[in-house]
Amino acid sequence: MLRYALGRVLLAVPLLFGLSVLSFVYVRLIPGDPVTAMLGVNSNPTVVAQLREQFGLDRPLPGQYGDWLAGVLRGDFGVSFRSQMPISTIIVDRIPATLQLAGAGLVVSLLIAIPAGVAAGMRPGSRLDSLITSATLFGLAVPAFFLGTLLMLLFALTLHLVPSQGYVPFADDPAQSLRLTLLPALTLGLAISPYLARLTRSAVVEVAQEPFVPFARAKGLAPRKISVGYVLRNALPSLVAALGLTVASLMAGSIVVEALFNWPGTGRLVTGAVTERDYAMVEALLLIYGGLFIVVNLVCELAQSLLDPRVRLT
Amino acid sequence: MKTQVAVLVTEPRPAARRRVPLLTTVGASLGLLVLLTIVIGPWLIGQDPYAIDIGNRFAGPGGAHWLGTDELGRDVASRIAYGARATALIAVGAVAIATAIAIPLGVLTGFLGGWVDLVVTRVVDLFFAIPSLLVAIGVIGLFGASVTTTVLALGLSYWPFYTRLIRSAVVGLRSRPNVDAARVLGASRLRVIRTEILTGLVPLVLVQTTVLLGFAILDEAALGFLGLGVQPPQASWGSRLAESREFILVHPELALVAGVPIVLAVFAMNLLSDSLRDRLDAKRTG
Amino acid sequence: MNDVKTAETVLRVRDLAVEFSLRGSVARAVDGVGFEVRAGEIVGMVGESGSGKSVTMLALLGLVPRPGRVVAGSVRLRDIELGALSLRELARLRGRQMALIPSDAGAALNPVTRIGSQVGEGLAAHLPELPRAERPARILDILKRVGLPRPEQQVRRYPHELSGGMQQRVAVAMGVQLGPDLLIADEPTTALDVTIQAQILQLLLDVREQSGTSILFITHDMTTVAEICDRVLVMYAGQIVESGPVVDVCTAPAHPYTRALLDAIPPLGGDPPERLTTIPGAPPDPRAWPAGCRFAERCRLREQLGNPDKCTSLAPELASDGAGRRSRCHFTGSAAEAVVR
Numbered sequence: 001m002l003r004y005a006l007g008r009v010l011l012a013v014p015l016l017f018g019l020s021v022l023s024f025v026y027v028r029l030i031p032g033d034p035v036t037a038m039l040g041v042n043s044n045p046t047v048v049a050q051l052r053e054q055f056g057l058d059r060p061l062p063g064q065y066g067d068w069l070a071g072v073l074r075g076d077f078g079v080s081f082r083s084q085m086p087i088s089t090i091i092v093d094r095i096p097a098t099l100q101l102a103g104a105g106l107v108v109s110l111l112i113a114i115p116a117g118v119a120a121g122m123r124p125g126s127r128l129d130s131l132i133t134s135a136t137l138f139g140l141a142v143p144a145f146f147l148g149t150l151l152m153l154l155f156a157l158t159l160h161l162v163p164s165q166g167y168v169p170f171a172d173d174p175a176q177s178l179r180l181t182l183l184p185a186l187t188l189g190l191a192i193s194p195y196l197a198r199l200t201r202s203a204v205v206e207v208a209q210e211p212f213v214p215f216a217r218a219k220g221l222a223p224r225k226i227s228v229g230y231v232l233r234n235a236l237p238s239l240v241a242a243l244g245l246t247v248a249s250l251m252a253g254s255i256v257v258e259a260l261f262n263w264p265g266t267g268r269l270v271t272g273a274v275t276e277r278d279y280a281m282v283e284a285l286l287l288i289y290g291g292l293f294i295v296v297n298l299v300c301e302l303a304q305s306l307l308d309p310r311v312r313l314t
Numbered sequence: 315m316k317t318q319v320a321v322l323v324t325e326p327r328p329a330a331r332r333r334v335p336l337l338t339t340v341g342a343s344l345g346l347l348v349l350l351t352i353v354i355g356p357w358l359i360g361q362d363p364y365a366i367d368i369g370n371r372f373a374g375p376g377g378a379h380w381l382g383t384d385e386l387g388r389d390v391a392s393r394i395a396y397g398a399r400a401t402a403l404i405a406v407g408a409v410a411i412a413t414a415i416a417i418p419l420g421v422l423t424g425f426l427g428g429w430v431d432l433v434v435t436r437v438v439d440l441f442f443a444i445p446s447l448l449v450a451i452g453v454i455g456l457f458g459a460s461v462t463t464t465v466l467a468l469g470l471s472y473w474p475f476y477t478r479l480i481r482s483a484v485v486g487l488r489s490r491p492n493v494d495a496a497r498v499l500g501a502s503r504l505r506v507i508r509t510e511i512l513t514g515l516v517p518l519v520l521v522q523t524t525v526l527l528g529f530a531i532l533d534e535a536a537l538g539f540l541g542l543g544v545q546p547p548q549a550s551w552g553s554r555l556a557e558s559r560e561f562i563l564v565h566p567e568l569a570l571v572a573g574v575p576i577v578l579a580v581f582a583m584n585l586l587s588d589s590l591r592d593r594l595d596a597k598r599t600g
Numbered sequence: 601m602n603d604v605k606t607a608e609t610v611l612r613v614r615d616l617a618v619e620f621s622l623r624g625s626v627a628r629a630v631d632g633v634g635f636e637v638r639a640g641e642i643v644g645m646v647g648e649s650g651s652g653k654s655v656t657m658l659a660l661l662g663l664v665p666r667p668g669r670v671v672a673g674s675v676r677l678r679d680i681e682l683g684a685l686s687l688r689e690l691a692r693l694r695g696r697q698m699a700l701i702p703s704d705a706g707a708a709l710n711p712v713t714r715i716g717s718q719v720g721e722g723l724a725a726h727l728p729e730l731p732r733a734e735r736p737a738r739i740l741d742i743l744k745r746v747g748l749p750r751p752e753q754q755v756r757r758y759p760h761e762l763s764g765g766m767q768q769r770v771a772v773a774m775g776v777q778l779g780p781d782l783l784i785a786d787e788p789t790t791a792l793d794v795t796i797q798a799q800i801l802q803l804l805l806d807v808r809e810q811s812g813t814s815i816l817f818i819t820h821d822m823t824t825v826a827e828i829c830d831r832v833l834v835m836y837a838g839q840i841v842e843s844g845p846v847v848d849v850c851t852a853p854a855h856p857y858t859r860a861l862l863d864a865i866p867p868l869g870g871d872p873p874e875r876l877t878t879i880p881g882a883p884p885d886p887r888a889w890p891a892g893c894r895f896a897e898r899c900r901l902r903e904q905l906g907n908p909d910k911c912t913s914l915a916p917e918l919a920s921d922g923a924g925r926r927s928r929c930h931f932t933g934s935a936a937e938a939v940v941r
Contacts, residue, residue: 018440030456125666134337137588141580143532145539145555146573153566164563215708218661219774220695221725229721233712252447256536260562270448271540274455282455290444297443309712309758 004311005302012298016291020072023287024065027279035081051081077284082276087284091266097167098265101188102254104181108189109196114232116193117200121235122227124205132197139194144253148187148260155183165262184261191253192246199242203235210234237304244300251289335592341585348579352402355395363392363549372565381571385561386547390568393549394575400550404465405530409523411469412476417519419473420480421511425488425503435481438474446471450533454542461550464543468530476522480515487514517594521587528583535576551576610781610814611637611660616673618655618664620886627886629655629668631838637782640812642804644825644846646861647835650883653818656835657784660816661700662690678781696726699780703787705771709759716755719743719774726778742777743770745810746803765796769803776807783807783815789824801828822861826850831924834858837883837894840918844925854927856901891915893929901931 035051036043052058056067071078077087120132156164162182170177207213208231216226255267266285273281305311356363359380367387375382381390419438423431441449453467487493493510501509531551537543538552539559546553551572558568618630630652637643647653658664660675662682675682677698682690694700702708710718719739723730730738736755743751746769759767768788775783785804789797805828807813817829825832825846832849834842834857842855853859860879881898884890892912896902902911910930918928 014436015440015443018436019443022440022444026452026456123666133588137337137584138577138581140584141528141532141577143535143539143573143576143580145536145559146570146577149562149566149569149573152562153570157563157566211702211704211707212710214663214665215700215702216710217663217691218694218700218702219722219725220691220693221721222691225721225725229713230710234710248445251445252536255447255451256539259540260559270451271542274451274542277455279455282452286444286448286452289448293445294443307712310760 004305008298008301012294015294019290019294020069020287021065023283023290024068026286027283028061030279054079072284072287077287078280080278081280082273082278087281090281091269091284091288094264094266094269096169097263098254098258098267100170100177100181101184101257101263101265102250104185105188105192105254105257106250108185109191109193112189112193113196113200117197118204118227118232120197121201121204122208122231124208129201133201136194136197136201139190139197142191144187144191144256145260147190148183148257151183151187152260167261167263184257184263187260188250188253188257191257192249195249196243196246199246200235200239203238203242204231206238207231207234237308240300240307241304244297247293247296251293335589337585338589341582341589344578344582345586348398348402348575348582351395351575352398355398356392359389359392359395361389361392363388363396364547365389372568384557384568385565390571393554394551394572397549397551397554398575398579400461400544400548401531401534401552404461404468404534404544404550405527407465408468408472408530408534409526411465412472412526413519413523415469415473416476416480417515420477421484421507421515423477424481424484425507425511431481434477438477438481441474442478446475447533447536450537451540451542454537459537459542459545461544461548464534464537464552467537468533471533472526472529476526479518479522483515483518484511487511490514521591521594524583524587524590528580528587531576531580531583535573607639607641609636610639610641610678611816612674612676613656613660614674614676616656616659616675617671618652618659618668619671620668622667625887628671628889629838629886630659631889633673633835633838633840635833635840635843637814637816639781639814640808641831642808642815642817642829644817644819644829644832645835646819646822646825646832648820648883650886651835652838653835654786657700657786657816657818660784661694661698662687692726695722695774695780696778697780698782698784699775699778701768701771701775701783701785701788704791705767705788706759706764706791708771709767711759713758714755715743715757715759715762715770718759719755719770719777722774722777738777742773746770746773746776747799748773764792765799768792768796768800772800772803772807776811776813779811780813783813785815785817787819788817790819790821797824804828822850822865834861837889838886839894839928840926841895841928842926848925854921854925854932855895855929856899857895860898860900901929905931 035048035057039048039051056064068078075088077091079085080087080090083090116132116136120129123129152164155161162179164183166180168177168180212234213226213230216230221229251267254265255270257263258265258267259271266288269281270285270289272278273285361378365388367383370383370387371385373379373383373387379389379391381394384390384393419434423434444452449471450467453470454463457463457466487510490510493506496506496510534543534550534552535555536552538550539555541556543552543556544550546557554572555569558565558572562569613636614634616630616633617628620627620629633652633656635643645653645656655664655668658668659670660682662685664670670683673683677693680693680697682693685693709715713721716736716739719742720735723735723738739755740751743754748754748766748769754762754766754770759770762770768791772788775785783804788804789800792800801824804815804817808815817825819825829846831844832842832846833840834849834855836857842849842853842858844854849858850862853862857879864878879898884894884897890896890912892910892914893899893902893916896911899911902908908930914930916928916930918926919932920926
């Protein structure tokens with residue numbers, strides 16, 4: 001098991017390294033010069049030269065990369081081209097909001113998708129299954145911003161149950177913070193649950209065909225015990241692995257949901273940095289999002305093997 | 315005494331399978347509706363999508379404006395119909411780019427194996443590690459938001475996943491007896507690829523084309539909504555969302571009207587790809 | 601167990617019929633099956649795959665999978681009519697009064713649950729009144745009874761860490777732990793090595809000896825039947841074609857199909873035969889059973905009799921000889937047999 005884990009971790013290292021090269025090269029791919037691109041063609045040449053020197057853009061590439069990577073490993077992503085503030089400070093500032101949204105969204109989607117996927121997968125071809133499958137096909141077609149607008153219109157603008165937009169840190173005012181999280185989290189959760197429900201369903205269908213399921217019935221175990229203790233428990237390893245991939249949808253979804261609900265998370269930084277051509281920021285965000293995705297999937301793979309006793313010996 | 319009828323299992327008998335499932339019909343009808351909107355919608359509506367009429371802003375549906383007017387008094391219906399053309403163009407272009415990269419790369423790596431496979435697969439893994447919307451946003455960051463960049467951005471964000479899919483399908487096809495037979499009979503690699511592998515890929519590519527078209531419509535809209543896609547005032551489904559977003563608290567109905575065609579078009583694609591997959595699966599298993 | 605014939609009836613099946621409807625056509629996989637199992641008796645049910653023996657077994661347990669359905673008949677366990685039970689009552693009965701021993705224990709045990717807790721699930725489901733603290737002792741006890749070596753260690757293991765024979769012993773333990781009236785053994789030895797097979801068969805005999813459990817032993821193998829069964833039911837094309845005491849059926853089969861099955865067994869000792877008899881052709885399509893005898897197409901007796909019309913025009917009844925043997929053939933016994941010899 002330890003060897004397996006080590007092997008997995010070692011596989012992730014070149015991936016993370018490749019990602020860092022990619023993010024670095026990305027900014028240098030910009031046609032012309034990032035500073036000119038940012039400030040415009042008619043900018044003052046002395047200012048441009050000054051900025052270029054400040055960001056180290058006038059030095060050879062390998063040297064630039066080395067310095068940049070050394071900084072990144074220390075948690076220093078450089079300075080924002082736009083605001084001149086340290087990028088790490090800006091991002092760290094935004095992380096709690098995004099985590100709160102993504103976490104709550106994930107909980108919502110798990111609460112919807114797991115029961116739906118299990119119900120559909122336990123009886124493939126049944127009426128309930130076709131109903132749930134059609135619902136997921138429709139759900140996959142509904143964009144997060146559309147869903148969010150509907151929810152906002154209904155719960156905030158018509159029923160006035162919750163505020164329509166905004167964010168309060170949880171530590172400042174927990175109750176208000178949760179009230180404000182409700183709609184964005186519901187939007188994000190509903191947007192992701194069709195993917196998750198389909199993944200759950202196919203994992204459950206596969207397990208439900210195993211001989212131990214009818215044998216469990218022959219033993220006279222209760223249906224709930226069979227669907228949870230046998231089917232879901234055996235589908236869990238592949239579900240956890242699938243969950244890792246769902247993180248990509250969670251990230252993409254949160255970028256859109258943050259924009260809709262004016263939620264000050266890292267997703268707003270992504271759109272802001274691209275529109276404002278703040279390349280150092282884009283570079284840092286690519287690395288952080290990509291790195292997070294790689295690490296989360298690594299953790300999920302390790303969890304997957306922990307959940308399956310058959311992997312332990314190999 | 316009569317024999318007692320024991321019904322030990324209470325599950326209902328499944329309804330006899332209809333020749334064409336209901337969902338396929340729904341999908342095909344919706345698809346046709348979208349197609350009609352693209353082809354004859356602008357002509358049918360007969361309004362200029364760019365004609366500004368400030369005095370007639372936010373007009374409700376009715377009269378000459380079937381779906382009312384937007385924040386500049388432009389006809390919403392015709393903006394959606396013209397937008398459909400742009401969005402369809404973007405979706406088709408993006409899928410074409412992804413396919414043009416994925417098929418050669420997938421076939422090459424899957425068929426040849428060896429170090430080519432190893433290297434390319436690592437690169438694919440790397441791109442796969444970045445969520446596709448982020449790849450798209452990255453590309454747009456490089457070249458600025460426009461119709462062309464949106465096509466490029468979406469195409470480039472789909473290829474890693476698509477290449478993986480093609481590669482594993484090719485690996486599966488390569489080990490089939492008919493491929494072995496062709497090799498034994500002395501067919502060249504190129505000929506085997508052409509006759510056995512590429513034809514074997516057709517079902518997968520058909521299904522994936524519909525799946526990706528749906529994705530592309532959704533992502534064009536998402537990029538537009540974020541202000542990173544097609545730029546207003548140019549009409550597209552995404553840019554329509556960007557425009558309506560500014561007024562989302564006062565006129566949320568504009569955002570909803572802009573969203574409905576997206577939902578319908580993508581739902582059509584999902585239904586069609588699903589029934590296509592079912593049909594091809596059924597054919598494969600006999 | 602010598603007075604089996606007078607012992608009370610544990611299981612009585614009458615006119616059982618199971619249908620599968622798929623894409624408009626209906627397949628009657630089990631068609632009017634009726635038999636009895638008496639207390640302490642081991643009854644073999646033999647047939648090729650597709651003969652309906654597995655579906656019969658599932659119907660007894662109330663576990664016919666969709667789109668299959670029991671359309672007629674009665675299954676009575678002791679004095680309980682199973683068809684009249686609710687799903688919940690049926691579930692309570694499964695594993696307690698009627699237990700299954702699966703064909704491949706390796707696949708039938710939950711791979712992610714340790715042996716001990718897996719055996720304990722049955723106790724928790726059927727004996728909720730048993731204090732939790734007493735379960736471990738009960739579990740060890742039953743594992744010891746089925747001859748699992750070092751049970752204290754095995755309870756902490758996962759199924760894949762056990763050998764095939766040990767897995768099967770665990771499955772038997774799960775079947776017998778609540779003292780069922782009827783054990784249904786579904787080819788419990790097919791997945792095992794020959795030596796292990798013999799051990800498991802001996803274990804089943806021991807179980808019957810110790811607790812007088814009746815066993816319905818499902819198999820495709822006549823040899824196994826001859827080894828452990830008291831009576832045998834031969835199934836073909838969804839029906840019972842012959843039944844009777846094992847010794848009688850094996851020494852003097854009444855139905856041509858049974859004879860063909862026995863001829864297909866290589867004899868022990870003596871010179872190997874020039875060639876083993878195989879049964880030509882394939883069983884008929886369950887979606888369209890033939891009008892006459894279902895075995896007619898493949899029947900050597902019919903051929904030897906000059907293909908009488910009766911075989912293909914009239915369906916034979918399962919006729920009893922009054923001495924506990926039944927056979928479904930127009931030409932069984934006397935005259936016809938004499939002609940062939």
